Amino acid sequence: MRTEIATLGEFGLIKHLTEGIKLENESSKYGVGDDAAVLSYPADKQVLVTTDLLMEGVHFDLTYTPLKHLGYKSAVVNFSDIYAMNGTPKQITASLALSKRFSVEDMDEFYSGLRLACQQYKVDIVGGDTTSSLTGFAISITCIGEADKDKVVYRNGAKDTDLICVSGDLGAAYMGLQLLEREKAVFKGEQDAQPDFSGKEYLLERQLKPEARKDIIEKLSAANIVPTSMMDISDGLSSELLHICTQSKAGCRVYEEHIPIDYQ
Template identity: 60%
Template sequence: MIRTELSTLGEFGLIERINQQFTPTLPQTIKGIGDDAAVIDTGTDEYLLVSTDMLVEGVHFDLSYAPLKHLGYKAVAVNVSDIAAMNGTPRQITVSVGLSNRFSVEAIDELYAGIQAACEAYKVDLVGGDTSASRSGLVISVTAIGVVQKDKIAYRSGAKPNDIICVTGDLGASYMGLQLLEREKREFLENPDMQPQLEEKAYLVGRQLKPEARTDIVYELQDAGVVPTSMIDISDGLASEILHLCNQSGMGAQVFEENIPIADETFLTADEFKVSPLTIALNGGEDYELLFTIQQGDYEKIKNSPHISFVGFMTNDPQAVELVTKAGGRFPIQAQGWQHLNK
């Protein structure tokens, strides 16, 4: 038999391969695999949104520095982010966990305390889930359920030429927070008596351990009367996500380096680690900010928002997805984010 390694496909290639084998047959299935959430018609003026993400110990988190309470919160936030990326509002979640006997009852209480805190923060109900034994560490799978008005939904595929590309918050902070935590872990292994030196890096570490879904932006856009023409959350880095929007919309893009939002803390820490802040912003991932496009006419409605940066515009040349540097050079944007099936 011919054996094909998963690494030859990568995560997105595998998803596309699976997608090609399944065609929705029910009229209620409006959107299946391929966006931030599945879209289901309930026969009302709203669509139902459903999204699932899995966090696996040793792949997505390291319990040597990730507190269980923060981990529970993050597991919910990253799924709520997918609902927000459809311009939707989260309503319910289910949580399934795979556990080994190394975890105590008190440890699981701590994990679920984080889940409960996230439920309160995002106004969602925990309505079910499953528990199972695990021989390979802790596994957390969360399904988020939300709703969106049918005329307000934002897919990845709706961008048009000259639409303005928008980014919320700042980028690269989560990746730098991870680098700090990994460095502290290495130093601790060499010297167990050392004390962590992370007080001045609380923002970066917080962005890694306890990210927030940008549900606030959904409400802000709604209040401003703006419906994004396309939208995605930034889980794998700005470069990867802009390519998703371009590929699914059949568009090209120009993104201006000088407009990409990067926090001062990220700049300083990237310099400390001798890495490019721009590279981190483009490829770091796990920021869980929102990347979206708007019509030119909507710019005036949100131009003064302190939470939104306008980083570029869409073009009608799908072969040209480019970064425009401060010096005026143009370079193809390539996704170099983390490919966990290559590990």
């Protein structure tokens, strides 16, 4: 079944997608349904805001990216930015630009992933927008979070004697992307070809359905540790280290043999 988005219209689609959304966080006073969301944060908290824009053909390829996975990933990449500031994500707004090739059922799939991510990480959907696009699918997610005022971690706090730590292994998401691109090329050359992903489920999950490192922030808090500097490394270790070094006005030494590479 395929329902044209035009049959619902912009406001009908928003109502359809956000129906049944409940607010769970105390700081979420009012969400979808008015001109703006209403938020209220305690005086001892710092409010954190981040935005990510994802463009079809640049950040994702719908040839091999399920819309449910895309919805999940779109939310999680924003949560990761809040965790990287030593904060906790609390709310998101989701704005979408859609071409005519997308149906209401397609958006149901996307939103099912978005809502699943929000349920997993206890984040409220408090607003957003939809509009038409002539070129494809564009996704803009804004995430709002909170952190203790004296525990916000910036990129510019690294010191010369600090130890560089990576919270997980590296390379799996990139290899997952290469695997998907390889199978896409095979499929283009031979329409009857079936993708061969046997034994590569972990790599695919890291690319298509990544997770934000909420567990690291919780462990740091439990150990009463506040890092001097921190950021997520979704763009790669070397580029992110360069950002920290530049903003902290410091250099770094990396021991290649100690980099936690995933060798799958």
